[in-house]
Amino acid sequence: MTPPAAARTFLNEQGWAGAEILPVAGDASFRRYFRVIAGDRKAILMDAPPPHEDPRPFIAIARHLKAQNFAAPEIMGEDLDQGLVLLEDFGDHRMREHLDHHPEDEKAIYLRTIDVIKALHKKPAADVPPYDWSEYLREVNLLPDWYCPAQSLHVDRDGFVDRWQAVLAPVLASQTSPVTVLRDYHAENIMLLDDDRLGLLDFQDALAGHAAYDLVSMLQDARRDVSDDLEEAMLQYYLEGHSSEQAAQFRSHYAILGAQRNTKIIGIFTRLHVRDGKARYLDFLPRMWRLLEKDLAHPDLAPLKDWFDHNIPDAIRSKPIVAPQA
Incomplete structure (x- = not known):
């Protein structure tokens, strides 16, 4: 669960310079997730590495669900070439x-x-x-x-x-x-x-x-x-x-x-x-x-x-x- 090489540059570009990056979980796919912490701010970094994963469907459905007033994570930043997406952190209360x-x-x-x-x-x-x-x-x-x-x-x-x-x-x-x-x-x-x-x-x-x-x-x-x-x-x-x-x-x-x-x-x-x-x-x-x-x-x-x-x-x-x- 080492963060991808491009993660630090991506986070810097999104205004999260110096943020701590902690592993959260993976799933049955190639996707991995990290919690990003900068002071009192928190976010989730999704690593969906191409060519195995394409984060665009997730982004599109998240925005569709939010537009219909469902609680999908806000998309805070994205780098589709690297398969990196910064998401709203829903916490750990599953x-x-x-x-x-x-x-x-x-x-x-x-x-x-x-x-x-x-x-x-x-x-x-x-x-x-x-x-x-x-x-x-x-x-x-x-x-x-x-x-x-x-x-x-x-x-x-x-x-x-x-x-x-x-x-x-x-x-x-x-x-x-x-x-x-x-x-x-x-x-x-x-x-x-x-x-x-x-x-x-x-x-x-x-x-x-x-x-x-x-x-x-x-x-x-x-x-x-x-x-x-x-x-x-x-x-x-x-x-x-x-x-x-x-x-x-x-x-x-x-x-x-x-x-x-x-x-x-x-x-x-x-x-x-x-x-x-x-x-x-x-x-x-x-x-x-x-x-x-x-x-x-x-x-x-x-x-x-x-x-x-x-x-x-x-x-x-x-x-x-x-x-x-x-």
Whole structure:
């Protein structure tokens, strides 16, 4: 977590000469973050090094969200050639850790996360690419591309694509008025701010898609257990004012997108281990399989459940992935 070579010059140009630069955290990408401190001023330095990362989508979505009165970090400075962005510092009061220490606040905070989603879905979608069939397919293919080889599985790839195309067809047909989909809306990307707003992070991959996706991201969290009762209560809260027919369709699409997202994440977490040596992500796979199996139990996913049952049986799903040989 050494600051990039260009950081000091960049900060000098932004009026932060002599500032202290401290590591904050990285994530599953090549991005890194540092806290910049100069006297009583604080900011966050994002290092998104090209060609691996492009900070322009993050900047564009941050400005879009702020223009719609959501709490995205203010962009204080940028150097796109170096992949450096100076951001408003939202502090360290993150939803995940707060709930670890104050579980009694869980329902109230989750209600607030759903309020943000409700408000976001009433606004025009950002000018971002569509969450279309090609993107859904690219993502689910991460499972046969990475997880299946890691488990020495030879699976029916054609059948996999055909089943996904069938179950996703009604979701795609309903996306005629898409909403902004942040895509990584979960407890580790929500900051609890001093003004009682929820600070939003990690939205650079936003697309225009289905309203159920970010609810799945929050309520079927890859890194934090959310009880079935809480998930159901939050779904009911989101669906207030919907007719019974609308609610049934939304729940179907929620299960389909839950299966799509959880399939993708199993592939991603396996890739992070196999390709990048980040073995800690394997610890999340039992939760991901539980969530995926819950979604596959919905009647509208029966064709896809059949594929999984025949190609990745329970004995494989619970089998640890062996570290690749050096």
